[in-house]
Amino acid sequence: MKILIIEDNPDIAANVGDYLEDRGHVVDFAGDGVTGLHLAVVNDFDAIVLDLMLPGMDGLDVCQKLREEARKNTPVLMLTARDTLEQKLQGFKTGADDYMVKPFELQELEARLQVLARRGKAVEPRVLKVGDLEYNLDTLTVSREGKEITLNPTGLKLLQRLMEASPRVVSRHELELRVWGEELPDSDSLRVHIHSLRNAIDKPFDVPLIQTRHGIGYRLVHPDAVQT
Amino acid sequence: MKILIIEDNPDIAANVGDYLEDRGHVVDFAGDGVTGLHLAVVNDFDAIVLDLMLPGMDGLDVCQKLREEARKNTPVLMLTARDTLEQKLQGFKTGADDYMVKPFELQELEARLQVLARRGKAVEPRVLKVGDLEYNLDTLTVSREGKEITLNPTGLKLLQRLMEASPRVVSRHELELRVWGEELPDSDSLRVHIHSLRNAIDKPFDVPLIQTRHGIGYRLVHPDAVQT
DNA sequence: TATCCGCTTAACGACTTCTTAATGCTTTTG
DNA sequence: CAAAAGCATTAAGAAGTCGTTAAGCGGATA
Numbered sequence: 001m002k003i004l005i006i007e008d009n010p011d012i013a014a015n016v017g018d019y020l021e022d023r024g025h026v027v028d029f030a031g032d033g034v035t036g037l038h039l040a041v042v043n044d045f046d047a048i049v050l051d052l053m054l055p056g057m058d059g060l061d062v063c064q065k066l067r068e069e070a071r072k073n074t075p076v077l078m079l080t081a082r083d084t085l086e087q088k089l090q091g092f093k094t095g096a097d098d099y100m101v102k103p104f105e106l107q108e109l110e111a112r113l114q115v116l117a118r119r120g121k122a123v124e125p126r127v128l129k130v131g132d133l134e135y136n137l138d139t140l141t142v143s144r145e146g147k148e149i150t151l152n153p154t155g156l157k158l159l160q161r162l163m164e165a166s167p168r169v170v171s172r173h174e175l176e177l178r179v180w181g182e183e184l185p186d187s188d189s190l191r192v193h194i195h196s197l198r199n200a201i202d203k204p205f206d207v208p209l210i211q212t213r214h215g216i217g218y219r220l221v222h223p224d225a226v227q228t
Numbered sequence: 229m230k231i232l233i234i235e236d237n238p239d240i241a242a243n244v245g246d247y248l249e250d251r252g253h254v255v256d257f258a259g260d261g262v263t264g265l266h267l268a269v270v271n272d273f274d275a276i277v278l279d280l281m282l283p284g285m286d287g288l289d290v291c292q293k294l295r296e297e298a299r300k301n302t303p304v305l306m307l308t309a310r311d312t313l314e315q316k317l318q319g320f321k322t323g324a325d326d327y328m329v330k331p332f333e334l335q336e337l338e339a340r341l342q343v344l345a346r347r348g349k350a351v352e353p354r355v356l357k358v359g360d361l362e363y364n365l366d367t368l369t370v371s372r373e374g375k376e377i378t379l380n381p382t383g384l385k386l387l388q389r390l391m392e393a394s395p396r397v398v399s400r401h402e403l404e405l406r407v408w409g410e411e412l413p414d415s416d417s418l419r420v421h422i423h424s425l426r427n428a429i430d431k432p433f434d435v436p437l438i439q440t441r442h443g444i445g446y447r448l449v450h451p452d453a454v455q456t
Numbered sequence: 457t458a459t460c461c462g463c464t465t466a467a468c469g470a471c472t473t474c475t476t477a478a479t480g481c482t483t484t485t486g
Numbered sequence: 487c488a489a490a491a492g493c494a495t496t497a498a499g500a501a502g503t504c505g506t507t508a509a510g511c512g513g514a515t516a
Contacts, residue, residue, distance in 0.1 A: 085333050085336060089336065089339055092339040092340070092342070096343070097343055097347070107317060108317065111316065111317055154462080167367050168366040169366070185464060187464065187465050191504065191505070192463085192464080192507095194505090195505065198505090212503095213368060214381070214471090214503065214504075215472085216368065221367075380472075382473080415475065415476050416492095416493090417476080419492095419494070420475075420476090422494090423496090440493070442492065442493075
């Protein structure tokens with residue numbers, strides 16, 4: 001599994017990280033909320049271990065921003081020293097999937113992470129489908145009407161988000177966040193990428209899938225499919 | 229949510245069940261492992277609360293059989309008085325999704341159940357409805373009598389506020405605040421936007437929904453619907 | 457080193473949306 | 487009932503956004 005640990009105490013971080021790495025997982029670290037959030041948005045982790053007490057942005061903020069702004073539903077396990085019911089409820093409310101109180105057993109942490117990752121996988125299929133468009137996340141292959149389509153890395157990222165969200169509208173800002181993280185390019189590069197994505201996905205076919213919501217963002221939807 | 233409680237202690241079962249029912253959930257009970265497993269297999273619950281100490285078949289067996297034989301992946305929250313690490317690990321190994329140790333807070337139980345049910349279920353679209361008018365907040369699509377209506381961003385913002393408030397009156401100032409924030413335009417731009425909103429929503433249909441409250445603001449109501 | 461590929465930037469026209477202002481109608485108020 | 491204020495309607499220009507194209511930069515590749 002690929003796991004992100006957001007924890008400001010280096011001892012705890014190292015302790016947890018070492019254990020998980022010994023168990024064969026790949027571990028990334030962040031010492032504060034901002035970089036943690038950034039890593040979580042840009043990468044695709046199987047699970048995130050999130051301490052509540054963080055310098056700058058605290059854990060609840062990180063979780064909430066991850067869910068609402070970045071619209072990522074990577075499983076989050078919250079970690080805290082304080083053990084009040086109120087705290088826990090608030091943690092779950094911001095979108096946490098599990099909650100452990102220090103001190104805890106490393107084995108239990110790993111077991112819970114594994115359960116979270118297992119659940120998360122079940123929801124997100126390995127192949128995204130919208131109409132006749134398919135995107136295999138394992139082979140990073142895109143095809144429409146059975147014909148293979150090759151895309152740039154940026155195109156893939158955009159397409160993934162659009163397909164995940166379909167038929168919802170994805171704001172320009174969210175797309176930019178997904179591709180570049182917090183440090184956006186100076187110019188409106190997104191427009192050019194959308195254009196080339198359209199060239200690859202829509203232009204060779206009869207029905208265009210990518211729609212523009214002027215002033216808001218984009219939307220990927222198959223017109224014939226049943227909408228609500 | 230539809231929840232199954234498998235618990236042999238009638239006091240605890242009643243206690244938990246009453247609380248969950250008060251919170252608006254539908255609860256089923258089973259006093260032993262065999263009937264619990266049977267109910268879990270036959271029905272589709274959103275989550276299962278499973279005690280470990282059960283007469284006959286114990287909780288671990290129930291969980292394992294549910295997963296392996298019945299191949300159901302209904303979320304399972306295990307409940308136990310014993311708090312050994314070994315127990316917990318075994319619980320997760322048999323396919324539990326969460327694990328709580330007695331005594332526990334009912335509110336936390338509900339929060340965890342909600343998280344479990346949330347995963348694995350597709351997020352249902354958020355839709356505002358007033359009469360035959362519908363506004364899907366995810367796809368940003370508006371329709372009336374099934375016919376699609378396209379609106380510009382400002383129109384969407386106004387409509388959202390009016391529909392949220394319906395059938396109450398929304399003051400001009402509140403609407404302006406919603407669209408422009410604190411820095412309002414110099415002229416009374418709101419009137420023009422309301423006008424174009426009416427053109428889109430009311431003009432093509434028989435019954436107008438947007439009413440003017442002179443000197444106060446606007447109101448969106450379906451006249452036929454029951455009002456207070 | 458030369459070539460390719462992907463990304464960014466810039467520029468331009470086309471298009472959409474927003475604001476402003478002018479005019480006439482409706483409601484309120486003294 | 488008349489004046490004043492608030493509102494509806496319309497049109498036109500300003501401002502903003504989008505699609506498209508092409509040039510330049512830098513890293514990777516051969």
